[in-house]
Amino acid sequence: MQCEAVAPQLAAIVDGDEMADRRVRRHVESCLRCQAELVQYRRLLRTLRLLRTEILEPAPGLLADILSQLEEAGERRAIRSILSGRNAAYAGGLAAATAAATAGAILFAHRSRDRRISLAG
Amino acid sequence: MPSKPVMPSEVADLVTAAKAGDRRAFDDIVRATYAETYTLAYRLTGNEEDARDVVQEAYLRAYRSLKSFREEAQFTTWLYRITANCAATHMGRSNRHRHDDIDDRLDLIDDRPESDPEQRAYARVLGDHLTVELGHLPPRLRAVVVLRDVYDLSHEAIAKELGITEGAAKVRLHRARRQLRERLFPTRGEDEARAV
Secondary structure (H helix, E strand, O other), X not given: OXXXXXXXXXXXXXXXXXOOOHHHHHHHHHOHHHHHHXXXXXXXXXXXXXXXXXXXXXXXXXXXXXXHXXXXXXXXXXXXXXXXXXXXXXXXXHHHHHHHHHHHHHHHHHHHHHHHHHHHO | OOOXXXXXXXXXXXXXXXXXXXXXXXXXXXXXXXXXXXXXXXXXXXXXXXXXXXXXXXHHHHHHOHHXXXXXXXXXXXXXXXXXXXXXXXXXXXXXXXXXXXXXXXXXXOOOOOOOHHHHHHHHHHHHHHHHHHHHOOHHHHHHHHHHHHOOOOHHHHXXXXXXXXXXXXXXXXXXXXXXXXXXXXXXXXXXXXXO
């Protein structure tokens, strides 16, 4: 196996994410050039991981901007919730009124029928 | 001023309070995490202005969808995913008329630097050099290598947030690593190739 065929695979196997097949392993074990390249990949990965601990200084005003945007979003949400609550109250009121009117009509109809029956009797 | 490090358990308590409707708790989460989120956004976008937009959008999205956060993963991991998604959308918008320079090319030595001051200095120089070279990577390659090799997100999560397949995410990752290695440790042949 030639270095040219192994080289593209080194970037994939360096963190053990993908397994090197036996032919690749055998080549790397005996090839100083590919070993050196693998060491460079390992060094690259270690340096990339170290970047995680490095926190950049955000531009001034960013925190205030985020918080004020969230404040606006919170207010919009509160207004929506009030409005939807009010709508629900209107709908509830209307339903209650309709139910009451229906019940009244049924009661009235029953009483009228009872009166007609008693007059006939 | 960058935020002081906050223990994951403290953030978890704040998240619980924020999910219960405590707006101030969410503000505290922002205070505790915004510098780190900005750092990720900066590494993904490569410039301050885009990073600011991405961070603001990410917190807004996190706030709106906080109830859907199931607390199985760490909050910061969830936030990184949202940030990655916002960055991908943002960069997609701003690069719509610009072509990324992406083509289709697609236990040996213990060289840990902790013990040796000279090695530590070298690691610092290497870190600075790497930051510069990350900025030179095409955004689509940079996003994958930052999310995987710096922030340790899974291939699956990266693929989902960037809207690509896992296979494509891996191909981009390997290309990014190759390009970074070639730029950080150029061999004579690679030097000549770059000079042409």
